[in-house]
Amino acid sequence: MTQSFIHIESPNYLRLQDLSTPPDWQGIFGNHNRLALEIGCGVGDFMLKTALDQPDTNFVAIDFYNKGCDKTCRRIDRHGVSNVRVVRDEARAFVTERIPKGSLSAIYINCPDPWPKKRHRKRRLVNREFIEFLLDYMVPGADFFFATDFDDYGIDVANALPGITALENQFGPDLYRHEFPGYHLSKYMRKFMAEGKQIYFMHYKVK
Template identity: 30%
Template sequence: MNDTDTSGPESADAPLHRRGIKSYVLRAGRMTTAQTRGLEDVWPRLGLSLEDGRLDLDTLFGRRAPRVVEVGFGMGASLIEQAEAHPETDYIGIEVHAPGVGKLLDEADKRGLANLRVYREDALAVLEQCLPEASLDSVQLFFPDPWPKKKHHKRRIVQPAFVELVRTRLKPGGTLHMATDWEAYAEWMAEVMAEAPGYANTAEADSAPYVPRPDYRPLTKFEVRGERLGHGVWDLVHRRADD
């Protein structure tokens, strides 16, 4: 870790929800007409909740297919692009902020996407309570809140307990793909993964611990702007390798 990031991740046996500490803050925001339509009209068809319990993913999607979960999809642009480009793959998005959920649902409906479902819930609760063990081909965590202040590092979602929970939900050979535009958080992620049992880094020796952006991860508008300004983005892809 660098000099500005001196506190480390929690121990592996720390409580998963870290004594009620959340990795996000719910913010009030105005809803557009399209976002409201998504939540009111499309949610009954594509929305999921904790009350649905443990899912049977084949029944949910009506087929067997590769399964990808994206944690914290923001306004959903990346997830929509992936689901549209890869109709052979099923996607589940998890996000707590209503405008983003509404936007994604509205877009999914307009584009006729049948391979996408959405939770408006805490991702840790969804992973624990709703997604079966060894059921996912990939879990994606793109540009999570870096909580840059040292006193807030305990809020970072990437902790040993989180990556262990993800590992149990991945199929053997499945991947955890993380991306961040904060170098200190990239170093934090790399530190957590270096100590995480049951994972293998997919990075080549000349780029380790990071990988070039995979083609399937769409560029965000902020990433394009950041590249123009010389800002870096770091991708980490680790494979479940214990079975």
């Protein structure tokens, strides 16, 4: 699918070509606060609320959807939020090239594309291999959050996570929960809940 290209004019939008490998995140944010990443921020509603709750955390919100990056920027600009930067990139490439190892205090992944057709499942972003790849970039004690509306995706990830010994389940003995008080609902979560679906929430910490 071709995306119509929107030129994003925002002080909080970082053009990939202007970023070094890896970028000086402390210099970009102008402080030494902890660094967190949202993968697939969509229109940025979850990012805005989460960043407002945690003014002492620097958030990087990424999506390869140009219109979503634009909407996220507009939302955070409108609210005068200074602890979010938005980048348009693919998750694995972004983390590899732009995140220093052992630097993330949290990773949020909400409602990633489910690829419901059996033959397309291998295209799913989140699986054991991807989570193990992310571990290298997280600090001890870092939070890993995953949420999906799609039963099959939720159950697959819920079953894979306990096998990753570097992570500790924050919902144990439950593998997932359908309610997560204090965790903001994203646009897609609200949409799916309105359709009567349940969200699978997972929360783990790096040991």
